[in-house]
Every structure is written in C-alpha cells, then in structure tokens.
Amino acid sequence: MPVVGSSAYNTAGQITSLVRSLLNDSQGNLFTDAVLLPYANSAYRKVQRALGNAGGGGFIQDDVLLVVTAVTQPDTSLQVSITDATAPPNQLPTDLLVPVKIWERPNGSTDDFLEMVDLTQHGGLPSRVQDVTLSVWEWRADGIYFLGATQDTQVRLRYLKAYPDFTDATSPVLIRNAQEAIAYATAAMAAWARGSPLAEKWDEAATDAIEDLVSAAVRREQQSARRRRPFSARSGYTPF
Numbered sequence: 001m002p003v004v005g006s007s008a009y010n011t012a013g014q015i016t017s018l019v020r021s022l023l024n025d026s027q028g029n030l031f032t033d034a035v036l037l038p039y040a041n042s043a044y045r046k047v048q049r050a051l052g053n054a055g056g057g058g059f060i061q062d063d064v065l066l067v068v069t070a071v072t073q074p075d076t077s078l079q080v081s082i083t084d085a086t087a088p089p090n091q092l093p094t095d096l097l098v099p100v101k102i103w104e105r106p107n108g109s110t111d112d113f114l115e116m117v118d119l120t121q122h123g124g125l126p127s128r129v130q131d132v133t134l135s136v137w138e139w140r141a142d143g144i145y146f147l148g149a150t151q152d153t154q155v156r157l158r159y160l161k162a163y164p165d166f167t168d169a170t171s172p173v174l175i176r177n178a179q180e181a182i183a184y185a186t187a188a189m190a191a192w193a194r195g196s197p198l199a200e201k202w203d204e205a206a207t208d209a210i211e212d213l214v215s216a217a218v219r220r221e222q223q224s225a226r227r228r229r230p231f232s233a234r235s236g237y238t239p240f
Contacts, residue, residue, distance in 0.1 A: 009173050009174060010173040010179050011172060011173060012033075012037065012168065012170070012173060013168075013169030013170065014179060015040055015173060015182050015183050016031075016033050016036045016037070016169065019036055019039075019186045019187045020036075022187040022198075023187055023191060033168070036190060039186045039189040039190045039193075040166055040182060041165040041166055042189060043182045043185030043189065044163070044173070044182055045165075046185055046210070047182055047210055047213065048163060050210050050214055051213060051217050052097075054218050055217065056217040057220075058175065059097075059160050059163075060100070060158065060159075060160060061095070061096075061158070061159055061160075061161045062157075064156070065154060065155070065156055066154070066157060067107050067154050068134060068148070068152070068155055070148075070149060070151050070152045071149065071150060074130040074148075075130075076127045076128055076129050078148055079147060079148065080145070080146050080147075080148040081143045081144060081146065082143065082144045082155075083142065083144075093159065095163070095164065096159045096161060097160045097162050099144055099157060099158070100158045100160055101118070101157075101158040102115075102116045102137050103116060103155065103156040104116055104133060104134050104135075104154065104155050105154055106151055106152070106153060107151070107152035107154040108154075113156050116136060116155075117136045117137070118136075118137060118138070119136050119137065119138050120140070124138050125137075125138050125145060125146075130147055130148045130149055130150050131150065132149055132150055134146045134149045134153050144157075163175070175213075177213070180205075180209045181206060181209035181212075181213055184202050184206035184209055185202075185210070187206075188200075188202035188206055
C-alpha cells in the first residue's frame with residue numbers, strides 16, 4: 001500500500017481554490033490568488049476573533065521570557081515598560097494581542113516564577129517606591145507597564161496571539177477544519193466588491209460555518225475541568 005502524505009493544516013491555496021469554485025471561476029480567469037489573498041486574510045482574522053472570543057486555546061502562547069532592567073534611582077513617579085519599541089530581545093512578541101498572565105523571578109536565578117498581580121482593570125499602577133520585585137503590572141497603550149524593581153527581573157509572559165497573515169498559496173491555515181468558514185467569508189467579500197448578488201448568500205454561509213467552529217470550541221472548553229476563582233481574584237479578563 002502506498003504511503004499517503006499528510007499535513008496537519010490546510011493551505012491558503014486550498015482556500016482560494018474553493019473560493020474560485022464558489023464564484024464560478026474555477027480556472028482563475030478573474031479571481032487569482034493575488035486578488036483573493038487580501039479578502040482571505042480578512043476572513044482569516046474574522047474567524048480568529050470569533051474563536052478567540054469563545055476561548056479557543058489555540059490562540060494562547062506561553063513561556064515567553066523577557067527581562068525588565070533594574071531601576072537605578074528609585075522614584076515614586078517612575079514606571080518602566082515593555083512595548084514593541086523595547087530593544088531586542090525584550091520587546092513584545094510581534095503576534096501578541098493582549099497579555100493574559102505574567103510571572104517573575106530575579107534575572108539569572110533558577111527560582112520558581114511567582115505570579116504577578118494584573119491591575120489593568122483595577123485602577124492601574126499605584127504610586128510607590130521601587131522594591132526588589134515588580135509584583136504588579138498593567139496593560140495599556142499597547143504596552144506592559146511596571147513600577148520597576150531594584151534588580152533585573154525575568155518575566156514569563158502568557159498571552160493571546162494572532163496567527164500571521166497568508167502571504168501566498170503555500171501559507172498554512174493554522175485553524176483546523178476552518179477552510180469552509182474562511183472560504184465562504186472570502187467569497188462574500190470578493191463577490192460584494194464586484195456587486196455580485198452572491199455576496200449575501202456566501203456571507204450567510206460564512207456566519208453559519210463560523211458558528212459551527214465556535215460551538216465546537218465552546219464544547220471543548222466545557223469538557224475541561226476548571227476550578228472557579230474567588231471573586232476577589234478576578235481581573236475582569238476572561239482567563240484562558
């Protein structure tokens with residue numbers, strides 16, 4: 001028996017091929033990959049948002065290690081941050097949407113990481129002099145802000161991420177079994193841009209397909225045992 005090759009993920013080319021069939025252009029006379037990729041990327045992001053909002057675990061990235069440099073002159077008005085503009089290798093990951101949890105330990109040590117307190121939904125950072133630990137953090141203006149510490153601190157970051165856009169037909173579709181949802185939404189946008197009456201039909205099909213994916217994600221989450229956190233410990237952000 002011949003060995004059949006396999007891959008865990010579909011490709012963008014499989015999506016665009018399906019879209020062409022849906023739009024009665026299987027030969028690609030009008031809807032080439034170059035024409036369809038911007039629509040496909042928009043549809044891809046739409047599906048990601050829907051699944052992310054439903055708690056899909058595939059969008060969680062963990063164990064990213066960064067270093068927050070020590071404050072040399074403690075000051076109650078001082079804050080430090082990690083942003084996209086922070087010097088490598090300690091800038092925010094390029095695929096980060098929002099941080100979920102952060103832990104800390106002295107940089108260079110083998111101590112256990114201790115979870116920090118998220119004050120994003122609790123009035124923000126207080127005004128106090130720096131100590132040997134960071135202890136608290138806040139997410140604002142697309143950056144993670146700290147009061148700072150009197151020693152270099154290594155932080156471990158867990159965050160919600162976005163998948164990279166498709167760049168060509170070989171780009172992987174990193175959401176399993178989502179080809180119909182992405183293709184229908186892509187077909188809807190491509191048809192709408194050309195005034196086709198098929199746009200509404202494919203938009204409705206995309207909505208149904210996305211709802212199926214969301215329902216499956218919710219069922220998986222419901223099957224996972226979770227210990228309810230005390231009310232006082234909740235930050236207002238849905239934990240993953």
